[in-house]
Amino acid sequence: MNQFGKILKFELKGYLRNKVFVGITIFLVVSIAIVMFIPNIISAFQSDDEGDVTPSDLPTMLIYAEDESLRDIVKEYFTAAFVDYNVTAAEGSVDELKNDIIAGNAECAFVMNSASSYTYYVNNLSMYDMNTEIANTVLQEVYRVGAMIQNGLTPEQAGEIMSVQIESGTETLGKDQMQNFFYTYIMIFALYMVILLYGQMVATNVATEKSSRAMEVLVTSAKPTSMMFGKVLASCIAGFSQLVLVFGTAILLYNVNKEALSNPLIASIFDIPIELFIYLIIFFVLGFLIYAFMFGAIGSTASKLEDINTSVMPITFLFIIAFMVVMFSMTSGSIDNTAMRICSYIPFTSPMAMFTRICMSTVAWYEIFISIAILIGSTVGIGVLSAKIYRVGVLLYGMPPKFSTIMKTVFKKQ
């Protein structure tokens, strides 16, 4: 235990003295600080311009119709519906109108063939162009009001019918996926980044010791279990403090800056309930450890640093698959699908899958308990196994050995 403490201290010191590690941390903290102050910065610039927005600054939308009364009605309704456009009646022919759009004098145009038929002209159709949907709704309304008046209703009555308000309210009894989506997304992404980044660091760290032959002395001085656990826990502490620093800065600045950041989306990110935060830490630490152990074991089998990238591929794949399953399930909205249910008990995927399900769905306490218990057991098991692989791996030079060969050596009675 004494040796373990010394190794932990030495490895931690290594992280703190690593200029890249310190640099990245500072960069992240500064970036977060800038991001958190962006609303303030924007509003500082905007306050002068506010109110100066004139119709001429808005893009032009042209309305064309053979029938002038139709044109005027459509123009009137569209002016009300498209507040982001300067809606103008087009003079001249359809060809002139097209040229205006190509030349950039106008952004788009509606050429009305009749009250219920039109052609939409636009230069480059954006993916998010909703103009035709809006136009359809507006035109339907125009048509319906017209029909109602024709059938003997007064314009006031028609207007009342068209503008009837439905009152509704939603009460979420389980989890509000909309609200939880963003922080779950951010946390899963952070988990993904941190595990891959630090896993690689652990693997490189072990392989560097091996390739620089420092291992020759180390292996005669310290127990492999102490070495492995010391290294992995040091990387875990380093990674975790980095996260705490970055997210701590974010939370601190959010609270300082709460008024400027009134956007409900941002607020939802910082509104993590405390019990979810505790689950987050549990799954984060365990997920980190189980992968770091595997990366460490892999690192010990590589003789050269160049071998690492190929050696860690299976683990990286496993991890990416877990990430993809979770991401697809999150975005598709079916959080509790079969794949996710299975993944929440497999130790390599459960940190992400179970955490997502806890955040975005309702999971029974015993399911969580079983998942965490399996994860803890597997983490300890993988830790011990990785220490054994390490003991065998570090003194093997040359080609990285086959997995089966290592397992045979590890399990052979000594």
Added chain:
Amino acid sequence: MILELKNIDKSFGEKEVLKGVSFVAEGGKAFGLLGRNGAGKTTSIRILMNVFSANSGEVLIDGAPIDYDKIGIGYLPEERGLYPKKPIIDQLVYFAELKGMSAKDAVKAVDYWLGRLGMTEYRNKKLDTLSKGNQQKIQLITALAHDPDIVILDEPFSGLDPVNAMLLKDVVKEQIAKGKIVLFSSHQMSYIEEFCDSIAIINAGKVAISGDLHDIKRNYVRDKLVVSTTKPEQIKADLGGACSEREDGSLLIQLASPDEKQAMMKRLVENYDIDEVKVFEPSLNDIFVEYAGAQV
């Protein structure tokens, strides 16, 4: 203190690396572990240091199984290497601490050794800024700083200039004088001959010969004479095939049997102009070639 390896067997998979290796090394004396590349020296050392466990056999200290918590071992591996990018003092203290020293004692011991080897000026430098010979001296400190009972030096002199080699010799002599077991492994026979009282030659996983170096030399069949003469031509012509010239110009005369020794000596002294005649004693090099050379 007596260190004994007894009937050590070790195989990696199908490959038998050590087949019943036994030898005895005494405190206050240096022991030479010799053998060609791949003969099993490093594996023997690793078993002795508990990095590998033997398939069978024992490592004994004064007749009892070695207790690794009590017996300190210092090791200078043949494959040198520490952390190239870390300050020297940090890593030396770390290694000493791993060997069980307190942080305070470790710093003190490391500083002593840095001074002893003339390396104090590099204390806070990174290892990879040092020359190869100086890196080697730093590595030597990892083997000695924790004041081990057994010092294992694998090719300690390779890469050292004559001045540093001299310094290392003094350090080694000092360690021997302190009553420690010093275990040498080297291909530079002159150093082994200079330091080691006893040796073991390992060949293909077996001890080909071991024991006191003087005894080994004495037990050699005494059927050759070394003759120094100013006129070798005459002797060569008279003795024909039994006589060959050595590198230093002296002659080596092969006798039909050791019993002929007196007669041949008499004949030589009476008939030729002889400066010196003596029975041939093999050098360690000759012994090594004979016992280790048999390997396929």
